[in-house]
Amino acid sequence: MKPFEELAKEQERKETTFLSGLIGDVELKNLFDSEAGLGQRREEILFKITTEIEDTKNALDQAEQLVQRLKKYLERLKKIHQTLSK
Numbered sequence: 001m002k003p004f005e006e007l008a009k010e011q012e013r014k015e016t017t018f019l020s021g022l023i024g025d026v027e028l029k030n031l032f033d034s035e036a037g038l039g040q041r042r043e044e045i046l047f048k049i050t051t052e053i054e055d056t057k058n059a060l061d062q063a064e065q066l067v068q069r070l071k072k073y074l075e076r077l078k079k080i081h082q083t084l085s086k
Helices: 004-029 035-085
Strands: none
Touching: 004 035
């Protein structure tokens, strides 16, 4: 399992890269003259956004699972500490 800081930095890089690419995609969309080209480009952008939504949801689910594991671990440590402190 990666440390939280590494996961946070990785997520920040991913967001920056995705959003920068998306802005570039939108600007490139203006280069298309035909409606068919615009429609196709729109579908590509929508697909990329949908994929990013799914990836982000999965990352959030993993983070929530990590939080739950850390809470359980903390409780175990507290119990051990309490037992040894007696």
